[in-house]
Amino acid sequence: MPRIAIIGAGITGVTSAYALSKLGYDVTVYDRQRYPAMETSYANGGQLSASNAEVWNSAATVMKGLRWLGRRNAPLLLNPRFSWHKYSWLAQFMGQIRNYRQNTIATTRLAIEARQHLYAMAEAEGIDFDLERRGILHIYHDAASFEAARRANVLLREGGLERHAVTPEEARAIEPALQTACHGGFYTPSDATGDIHKFTSGLARACVRLGVRFEQDADIRHISRDGLPHVLDIAREDGARREQHEASAIVICAGAASRQFARQLGDTLNIYPVKGYSISVHLDEADSRAAAPTVSLLDEAAKIVTSRLGDRFRVAGTAEFNGFNMDIRAERIQPLVDWTRRHFPGVRTSRVVPWCGLRPMTPNMMPRVGPGKRPGVFYNTGHGHLGWTLSAATAQMLAASVRESVAVA
Numbered sequence: 203m204p205r206i207a208i209i210g211a212g213i214t215g216v217t218s219a220y221a222l223s224k225l226g227y228d229v230t231v232y233d234r235q236r237y238p239a240m241e242t243s244y245a246n247g248g249q250l251s252a253s254n255a256e257v258w259n260s261a262a263t264v265m266k267g268l269r270w271l272g273r274r275n276a277p278l279l280l281n282p283r284f285s286w287h288k289y290s291w292l293a294q295f296m297g298q299i300r301n302y303r304q305n306t307i308a309t310t311r312l313a314i315e316a317r318q319h320l321y322a323m324a325e326a327e328g329i330d331f332d333l334e335r336r337g338i339l340h341i342y343h344d345a346a347s348f349e350a351a352r353r354a355n356v357l358l359r360e361g362g363l364e365r366h367a368v369t370p371e372e373a374r375a376i377e378p379a380l381q382t383a384c385h386g387g388f389y390t391p392s393d394a395t396g397d398i399h400k401f402t403s404g405l406a407r408a409c410v411r412l413g414v415r416f417e418q419d420a421d422i423r424h425i426s427r428d429g430l431p432h433v434l435d436i437a438r439e440d441g442a443r444r445e446q447h448e449a450s451a452i453v454i455c456a457g458a459a460s461r462q463f464a465r466q467l468g469d470t471l472n473i474y475p476v477k478g479y480s481i482s483v484h485l486d487e488a489d490s491r492a493a494a495p496t497v498s499l500l501d502e503a504a505k506i507v508t509s510r511l512g513d514r515f516r517v518a519g520t521a522e523f524n525g526f527n528m529d530i531r532a533e534r535i536q537p538l539v540d541w542t543r544r545h546f547p548g549v550r551t552s553r554v555v556p557w558c559g560l561r562p563m564t565p566n567m568m569p570r571v572g573p574g575k576r577p578g579v580f581y582n583t584g585h586g587h588l589g590w591t592l593s594a595a596t597a598q599m600l601a602a603s604v605r606e607s608v609a610v611a
């Protein structure tokens with residue numbers, strides 16, 4: 203039976219493992235962390251959001267980004283120091299503006315398709331992940347951004363999404379906890395939220411029940427590309443011990459690290475680590491729980507998303523272009539706390555857990571799913587700001603692609 207090695211135990215790797223093992227493949231997942239879902243799939247915004255499918259490759263977004271540059275609290279931060287990786291990525295990003303329309307529609311369709319797979323997996327395996335199916339409300343604070351949203355909405359509708367404009371009064375009726383005024387909103391009743399870490403960990407346990415092996419604390423230093431089987435060079439205990447494992451096929455699901463593996467395997471995959479931050483506000487008291495929203499929000503001006511995860515309120519945002527830097531910077535966390543205090547003054551921010559993660563972003567913001575150039579090489583990676591939303595669908599695409607060229611037994 204061919205042995206398939208998946209590199210990465212985040213949401214993309216674990217959903218891929220599940221889909222492949224359901225097809226009967228012998229699967230092993232490798233990850234450098236001790237447990238699954240400890241990197242970007244740990245504490246993200248929580249949104250399962252077809253309504254956030256608009257790709258960022260538009261002249262309007264670029265103009266907005268330029269205005270934000272240099273502002274300390276801006277949702278976008280670009281470290282101007284030269285790096286070939288960063289500037290070549292940005293150049294390719296600009297080149298994709300011409301595909302804005304088609305990529306937004308394609309992402310919307312993929313996000314809608316993903317829902318059924320995600321819910322089916324959770325139900326079949328009994329995974330509790332604080333799912334809230336109450337929709338997502340986008341709020342806008344001025345007429346210009348509301349009109350821009352109306353234009354983007356045409357594309358989301360073309361992709362099959364039911365999303366409608368709401369007045370400030372209707373927005374307040376949808377989420378009564380919202381204390382501040384807005385110019386207007388767009389509401390997507392079919393969107394949802396949930397805890398990516400709980401889901402991925404639960405699905406990893408289900409994979410183990412299906413016979414998938416997890417090699418954790420396994421830092422993959424190199425993968426051979428010439429000839430089959432592939433040989434994985436694994437460092438254990440900070441490199442003190444090395445092991446070599448063989449596999450007939452490799453699936454790269456390594457998030458922001460996928461680019462380096464693609465290079466080893468002879469493929470070009472430009473993924474930039476776009477850093478984001480979140481806070482998990484612990485709603486310890488009853489009055490704090492009552493004051494926090496249950497409907498998920500996206501504040502367009504602040505580029506902040508929220509989700510209610512049981513007794514936690516998750517607030518996430520910012521896009522920082524600063525390489526593989528993983529510092530949790532106080533000045534990026536404070537705007538998330540301030541935003542929570544401004545819009546939900548009754549929520550106590552006495553116990554707030556900060557976090558940061560690297561979005562694995564391709565220049566056209568589309569995930570790379572399918573085979574590489576060499577035999578037995580596959581990718582399911584580059585999901586950027588929508589990995590939680592899209593992975594359940596791309597795992598199915600990946601499994602179908604593997605089935606085309608790798609026999610089960």
Ligand SMILES: Cc1cc2nc3c(=O)[nH]c(=O)nc-3n(C[C@H](O)[C@H](O)[C@H](O)COP(=O)(O)OP(=O)(O)OC[C@H]3O[C@@H](n4cnc5c(N)ncnc54)[C@H](O)[C@@H]3O)c2cc1C
Nearest residue numbers: 210212214234242243247248249422457478588589590591
């Ligand atoms: C602040 C923030 C908010 C977000 N909000 C949302 C949201 O609301 N909705 C949404 O849909 N998406 C959201 N996202 C995006 C989403 O979280 C990501 O797209 C997704 O988690 C990426 O999953 P992944 O499996 O590709 O990467 P990861 O979860 O990072 O998994 C990659 C794995 O590869 C492993 N790995 C890497 N290198 C090696 C190596 N050398 N050897 C062994 N293992 C290795 C890592 O340890 C890691 O576990 C958000 C992201 C951020 C940062």
